[in-house]
Amino acid sequence: LDAFWEEKGYISPEEYSRFCNQTVPLARLAKKIFYDNEIIKADIEVAHFGETALKDISASWTLANIKGETVNKGSFSPKDIPLGNGIKLGAIAVDLKKINNAQKLVLTVDVNDHSNSWDVWVYPSEKETIHGEEQIKVVRNLDEDTVNHLIKGGKVLLTPLKGSLKPGKGGDIGVGFSSIFWNTAWTRGQKPHTLGILCDPKHPALSDFPTEYHSNWQWWDAMSHSNAIILDEFSPDLKPLVRVIDDWFTNRRLALVFEAKVGEGNLIVSGIDLLTDEENRPEAQQLLYSLKKYMQSDRFQPVAGITLERLQGLFASPSN
Numbered sequence: 001l002d003a004f005w006e007e008k009g010y011i012s013p014e015e016y017s018r019f020c021n022q023t024v025p026l027a028r029l030a031k032k033i034f035y036d037n038e039i040i041k042a043d044i045e046v047a048h049f050g051e052t053a054l055k056d057i058s059a060s061w062t063l064a065n066i067k068g069e070t071v072n073k074g075s076f077s078p079k080d081i082p083l084g085n086g087i088k089l090g091a092i093a094v095d096l097k098k099i100n101n102a103q104k105l106v107l108t109v110d111v112n113d114h115s116n117s118w119d120v121w122v123y124p125s126e127k128e129t130i131h132g133e134e135q136i137k138v139v140r141n142l143d144e145d146t147v148n149h150l151i152k153g154g155k156v157l158l159t160p161l162k163g164s165l166k167p168g169k170g171g172d173i174g175v176g177f178s179s180i181f182w183n184t185a186w187t188r189g190q191k192p193h194t195l196g197i198l199c200d201p202k203h204p205a206l207s208d209f210p211t212e213y214h215s216n217w218q219w220w221d222a223m224s225h226s227n228a229i230i231l232d233e234f235s236p237d238l239k240p241l242v243r244v245i246d247d248w249f250t251n252r253r254l255a256l257v258f259e260a261k262v263g264e265g266n267l268i269v270s271g272i273d274l275l276t277d278e279e280n281r282p283e284a285q286q287l288l289y290s291l292k293k294y295m296q297s298d299r300f301q302p303v304a305g306i307t308l309e310r311l312q313g314l315f316a317s318p319s320n
Contacts, residue, residue, distance in 0.1 A: 151263035208290035
């Protein structure tokens with residue numbers, strides 16, 4: 001609510017009551033991101049602080065895709081639910097081998113008349129080969145070989161290390177998955193400085209990285225390994241594929257991922273480090289795959305151009 005006790009519109013009362021109520025279904029998940037050769041395991045519980053205990057209550061669960069199509073479902077034997085927290089109802093285990101493409105699934109648990117849900121993401125453990133993938137140079141640094149490849153018409157995906165941008169170019173911006181507390185003027189510049197991401201979920205660059213237009217848990221890894229790139233000095237035509245939302249006191253034009261033409265070549269700059277410890281980061285693997293697949297498609301045709309000098313000027317030295 002705002003200062004006038006009017007709804008801000010962030011969330012509906014019905015949705016809020018799913019996780020803040022006298023009776024709340026709970027699920028203990030070890031993680032939110034899975035491969036299709038894994039099993040989703042969860043302990044299903046309930047918190048109940050009503051006036052009295054509940055008698056002979058049935059609980060059920062459903063795992064569905066975003067179209068509402070059921071992937072799996074089940075139920076638990078009726079039981080009495082006393083007052084308290086973390087009351088165990090049972091456990092579930094869902095084999096994901098029938099999931100054949102990257103997608104978000106929703107686990108929903110119903111206890112009596114109360115319902116709660118959690119988003120999870122499933123990515124292919126074996127990805128289809130991208131035809132011509134070897135034509136894309138995926139690099140951390142703008143070394144001489146990369147620059148020549150780009151200027152002569154090649155494709156480059158630049159994914160620098162976190163912290164490699166100059167101060168004033170984004171290197172002094174604290175990117176956080178969670179939003180700032182109140183505002184940076186109030187906290188005297190305390191990190192984080194940003195308010196999540198904004199993107200077009202239908203953009204072909206994200207076709208294999210399912211997302212909403214805003215941050216969700218599949219972006220946690222990206223935001224934890226990222227630089228925000230300030231685009232204020234570049235043409236307004238240079239529009240981010242994924243935008244970082246700045247604090248309203250500074251209101252800078254920030255990019256997490258953008259594309260541009262440099263010389264005769266086409267470039268994607270990822271403020272997210274997609275290479276460090278990649279084998280243990282399924283989200284990074286999937287986003288890298290989605291970007292490369294886009295770069296090898298006919299739809300990868302950046303319009304806005306930037307000069308090599310300005311691109312190099314973003315980083316602490318021309319080699320970074």
